[in-house]
Amino acid sequence: MSLDAHAVSSGLGFKKDILMFLHMLWKEIVFGGHLFALGSVSVVMACSFIFMIPVSWDIIFVTYLLFYAIYLYDYIQGASSDKLTNGSRADYFLCKDKSKCTVIVTSLVLFALMVFFTSITITVIGMTILALGLLYGSHFKKLTKKIPAFKNFFVSIVWAFMAIFAFIYYSVPITYGAVMLALFVFIRMMNIQILFDVRDMEGDREDGLLTVPAIMGDKKYPFILRFINLVSVILMLGCVVLGLLPVFTLAVIPVFYYAVTYINKVVKSRKETSSYIFAAFEPIMWSVFILAGKYVTILSVF
Numbered sequence: 316m317s318l319d320a321h322a323v324s325s326g327l328g329f330k331k332d333i334l335m336f337l338h339m340l341w342k343e344i345v346f347g348g349h350l351f352a353l354g355s356v357s358v359v360m361a362c363s364f365i366f367m368i369p370v371s372w373d374i375i376f377v378t379y380l381l382f383y384a385i386y387l388y389d390y391i392q393g394a395s396s397d398k399l400t401n402g403s404r405a406d407y408f409l410c411k412d413k414s415k416c417t418v419i420v421t422s423l424v425l426f427a428l429m430v431f432f433t434s435i436t437i438t439v440i441g442m443t444i445l446a447l448g449l450l451y452g453s454h455f456k457k458l459t460k461k462i463p464a465f466k467n468f469f470v471s472i473v474w475a476f477m478a479i480f481a482f483i484y485y486s487v488p489i490t491y492g493a494v495m496l497a498l499f500v501f502i503r504m505m506n507i508q509i510l511f512d513v514r515d516m517e518g519d520r521e522d523g524l525l526t527v528p529a530i531m532g533d534k535k536y537p538f539i540l541r542f543i544n545l546v547s548v549i550l551m552l553g554c555v556v557l558g559l560l561p562v563f564t565l566a567v568i569p570v571f572y573y574a575v576t577y578i579n580k581v582v583k584s585r586k587e588t589s590s591y592i593f594a595a596f597e598p599i600m601w602s603v604f605i606l607a608g609k610y611v612t613i614l615s616v617f
Contacts, residue, residue, distance in 0.1 A: 345592055348386035354598025355382040358477040358500055361602040364609055365564060366493060368481045373432040378477065380425040381441060385448030388418045392452045418449075437484055444473060456524075463525040467508040474598075475501035492559040499550055503601075506543045506574065507594050509536070513585055537582045544574050566608020570600055 344350060355378050363370040391414075422445060429438040447455070451469065459465040478497035482489045512519060512526040513536060519529045528536040548571050554560040574597065580590040 345595075346390070348383050348390055350595040351386045351598070352379045352383035354595070355379065355474070355477055357599045357602040358474065359481050361605050362478055362481045362493065362496060364602060364605050365496065365561060366490065368485060368487055370481065373428060374481065374484050377425065377428055377433065377441060378480070380421055380428070381445055384418050384421040384425060384445060387421070388415070388449050389452055391415060391418070433484065440483065444476070448473065459524045459526065460522075461525075463530060464527050466524070466526065467505050467512070470508050471501045471504040474504040492554070495550070495554045495559050499547060502543060502547045502550065503597070506540060506547070507597060509540060509543070510578065510581055510594050511591060513581055514591060516585070537578070540578045541575070544571055544578065547571065563608035563612040564605055566611070567601055567604045569604060570597060573597065573600065
């Protein structure tokens with residue numbers, strides 16, 4: 316009996332350890348900057364699927380590390396101020412003692428990868444994006460006090476650039492379709508960034524930051540979010556009709572309904588963390604849906 320009891324106890328203990336590990340892994344992915352790093356890779360992969368650009372491992376690592384370093388540094392810098400609006404993430408960083416050394420090491424690895432596996436042009440572009448991203452909180456964020464929605468435009472432009480990054484990386488001529496894909500990414504990220512500003516509305520007003528929710532208020536910002544969501548749908552449909560993007564890119568349309576869900580949740584409660592996690596997951600879904608649409612199209616031919 317004692318042996319059986321010990322076996323059961325060991326089994327429960329092992330299961331508990333696994334669940335604890337998965338919980339820690341989930342928190343690291345969600346709060347540690349990995350979600351948006353994976354999202355940036357998703358943009359590059361979507362570009363590859365649509366325009367048939369072969370992607371190698373180095374561009375994946377470069378893209379991932381670039382956005383991981385930027386978002387991790389931003390979260391570390393904002394850990395104290397996040398205590399009121401994003402307490403879970405703030406507690407995670409304060410408990411885990413995430414240091415700037417991680418950002419430095421990541422940046423050095425990124426630089427080494429670009430020097431050894433890419434051209435001088437790509438290295439300069441990559442390090443410029445990294446520098447702009449790292450300096451945003453200390454230098455560029457202040458511009459939002461003078462320029463309405465500067466933060467949203469700043470972040471969205473960087474994300475939009477990733478839609479044509481593969482073209483530049485492999486010296487492939489940039490097409491009109493790539494520009495339209497970049498515009499799509501820009502619009503979608505504007506939507507996501509404005510949504511995140513809803514959570515920080517009071518703090519942004521106190522700091523004098525002219526974010527869209529801070530300017531528009533509780534009654535008007537939902538219209539802006541829904542309008543931008545609709546515009547992105549129209550853009551995608553128009554690009555397909557004009558032949559700028561293949562038909563299978565319409566497989567991304569479920570993302571718009573997905574966005575309606577998390578937008579409505581935020582409108583009901585600005586403090587519900589899950590809504591923002593759903594929004595952060597969206598960029599990852601772009602390439603997943605586009606790849607699925609591509610395969611369905613191929614299979615339907617046969």
